Amino acid sequence: MVTIAVDAMGGDFAPEAEVKGALECLADPRCDFAIALYGDAERIAPYLAGRADDGRLTVVHTTEIIDMHDSAMSALKTKKDSSMGRALEAHKAGDAQGFISAGNTGAVMAASTLILGRVPGVARPTIGTFMPTVRGWTLLVDAGANVDCKAHHLVQFAMMGSIYTELMRGVDRPSVGLLNVGEEDSKGGEVPVAAHRMLKEAAINFHGNVEGGDIFKGTVDVVVCDGFTGNVILKVAESVPGFLKATFRRVAEKSLLDKLRIGFAAGALRTAMKDWDYQDYGGVPLLGVNGVSIIGHGRSTPRAIKNMILKAKETIDRGVTGRIAQAMAAHTAPGS
Amino acid sequence: MVTIAVDAMGGDFAPEAEVKGALECLADPRCDFAIALYGDAERIAPYLAGRADDGRLTVVHTTEIIDMHDSAMSALKTKKDSSMGRALEAHKAGDAQGFISAGNTGAVMAASTLILGRVPGVARPTIGTFMPTVRGWTLLVDAGANVDCKAHHLVQFAMMGSIYTELMRGVDRPSVGLLNVGEEDSKGGEVPVAAHRMLKEAAINFHGNVEGGDIFKGTVDVVVCDGFTGNVILKVAESVPGFLKATFRRVAEKSLLDKLRIGFAAGALRTAMKDWDYQDYGGVPLLGVNGVSIIGHGRSTPRAIKNMILKAKETIDRGVTGRIAQAMAAHTAPGS
Structure with missing residues (x-):
């Protein structure tokens, strides 16, 4: 039986959200696997009180926590018994087949890369996240893992993002666009120009350059960019609903008719914006690690944790890591 | 009397939009200045037919046009009698005190820099654009002029953006944020980290790092970034209304109540989004050129052209270029 290792001390509401999320997950009909919670057994116990043991939940006691204030690399060296590190080591050893954490993102990325190792050929693991578009979804990759990127990094992000989109969304030969400041091949600075040339030769369905406006339009299935730009885009996009609410409110102050309109609009906005809810999309994958x-x-809630665990299982079932390894073996990245 | 030189052959609807916009401007009570139209006199003439001459409108005949397909630098060399080049030369010679164009943006930037020259000390002229926020407006600078930037370029963008915001929006000591992937000083790649250090020493009201979500929140008056990121942000933001309309429409298909709501929401959205209308904001300044x-x-319409001309006059009246020159003289940019 597959086991998912959960860093139970990671998020802002840990361990409560993690334990409750794990229990909700076990109660879900889709859950045909086991969960191992890594964390402070004493703090975890209260949330398990009275539960009948069906053999699918294990608690592994750990004494340390990597928190938001820790520098990723030094925390891994000094905190040898952290919930995050121990859960990843269990995955590495084969005691678990997947891992989730709502903890310090930088630390999760560093620990995953260090402990699981990279898929051979991968220069830098990357994070991809699906954004809602007019036509459905677009994977934005890199969504914040790597701030300074070279052209061959972008090519690998494109390959990994393409595989993830194909396997997780069932898109055949996903179209991949390079985020740039214009559609012409020669647009952009040094890195985008070089990446454009290399992407034309890569084993992906390369659409060419796309611009910022193409993300929400859904022009392509995968948008590739460096992690600095990806982080900024994501945070701009996440701030749109708040901006709209405030703007609607300001408009509404001016007239009664507008006040009525806004009341109606708010309901529509809520429905329309449901897709943006991080609780539902269930976390993002670190692509390119061995696992x-x-x-x-x-701020993951129990529901978000449940969806993250289910996503880990789905990522295993669809063989994402294996397909990335195959693609990397076939690909000789210049300069990588 | 001040004269504004207009590239009458620049935009997609040239020369009709340019001529009509100039006439609308002259009819505006705020217009206490003259306008010189540079372009094909024969194509301009029909739009002037029947107009009583009050001495404030001149047409200067030119025979060539720099269009969207032209490479900026080569067009300037080969097309010696272009409407854009001739209008800028008139500004340089003192026959006009300001210049506007709705033409090929790359060519306008290159031609302005080449013909007007840079303010002493300015390494690279920059474009700033005001974005609507929860609290009012934030200047995004660089909004697309310079895709590859070094730290000292960002510092100069910050200084020029700060001056522009102070003089054009009447904001005393505008707060300036460096766009980054986190609030901590050490966040980001090489360039942001170095820029952060240098911005702390610069003669501006430096707030520290801000993130993508801070733009719409209006956390600071000026957000500084490289032109690649700035271009992407702007185009993502411009695509939001279209995305929302499409999303609203999809939601509305599902129920009659939502259909009603959407109908109301559309009106509110239009009012709320009025601020985004490029026709009203009247173009963006190229900061750091001598003029x-x-x-x-x-796609500038006559209304957009009118507002651009009025903005040129306002930029002259508020002494933006002079203040930039003063600030640059006082600032010794390391590495510039």
């Missing part, structure tokens, strides 16, 4: 590592929002 | 150069959207 399955799903990273969640610090 | 006043306002760049408009290719």
Whole structure:
């Protein structure tokens, strides 16, 4: 039986959210696997009180926590018995087949890369996240893992993002666009120009350059960019609903008719914006490590944790890591 | 009397939009200045038919056009009698005190820099654009002029953006944020980290790092970033209304109540989004050149052209270029 290792001390509401999320997951009809919670057994116990043991939940006691203030690399060296590190070591040893954490994102990325190792050929693991578009979804990759990127990094992000989109969304030969400041091949600075040339030769369905406006339009299935730009885009997009609500409110102050309109609009906005809810999308994958590592929002609720665990299982079932390894073996990245 | 030189052959609807916009401007009570139209006199003439001459409108005949397909630098060399080049030369010679164009943005930037020259000390002229926020407006600078930037370029963008915001929006000591992937000083790649250090020493009201979500929140008055990121942000933001409309429409298909709501929401959305209308904001300034150069959207309508001309005059009146020159003289940019 597959086991998912859960860093139970990671998020802002740990361990309560993690334990409750794990229990909700076990109660879900889709859950045909086991869960191992890594964390402070004493703090975890109260949330398990009275539960009948069906053999699918294990608690592994750990004494240390890597928190938001820790520098990723030094925390891994000094905190040898952390919930995050121990859960990843269990995955590495084969005691678990996947891992999730809602902890310090930088630390989760560093620990996953260090402990699980990279898929041979992968220069840098990357994070991809699906964004809602007019036509459905677009994977934005890199969504914040790597701030300074070279052209061959972008090519690998494109390959991994393409595989993830194909396997997780069932898109055949996903179209891949390079985020740039214009559609012409020669647009952009040094890195985008070089990446454009290399992407034309890569084993992906390369659409060419796309611009910022193409993300919400859903022009392509995968949008590739460096992690600095990806982080900024994601945070701009996440701030749109708040901006709209405030703007609607300001408009509404001016007239009664507008006040009525806004009341109606708010309901529509809520429905329309449901897709953006991080609780539902269940975390983002770190692509390119030797295993399955799903990273969640610090504010993850039990529902978000449940969805992260289910996503880890789905990522295993669909063989994402294996397909990335195959593609990397076939690909000789210049300069990588 | 101040004269504004207009590239009458620049935009997608040239020269009709340019001529009509100039006439609308002259009819505006705020217009206490003259306008010189540079372009094909024969194509301009029909739009002037029957107009009583009050001495404030001149047409200067030119025979060539720099269009969207032209490479900026080569067009300037080969097309010696272009409407864009001739209008800028008139500004340089003192026959006009400001210049506007809705033509090829790359060409307008290159031609303005080449013909007007840079303010002493400015390494690279930059474009700033005001974005609507929860609290009012934030200047995004660089909004697309310079895709590859070094730290000292960002510092100069910050200084020029700060001056522009102070003089054009009447904000005392505008707060300036460096766009980054986290609030901590050490966040980001090489360039942001170095820029953060240098911004702390610069003669501006430096707030520290801000993130993508802070733009719409209006956390600071000026957000500084490289032009690649700035271009992407702007285009993502511009695509939001279209995305929302499509999403609203999809939601509305599902129920009659939602259909009603959407109908109301559309009205509110239109009111709320009025701020985004490029026709009203009247073009963006190229900051750091020796003069006043306002760049408009290719699709500029007569109303947009009118507002661009008025903005050029306002930029002259508020002494933006002079203040930038003063600040640059006082600032010794390391590495510039």
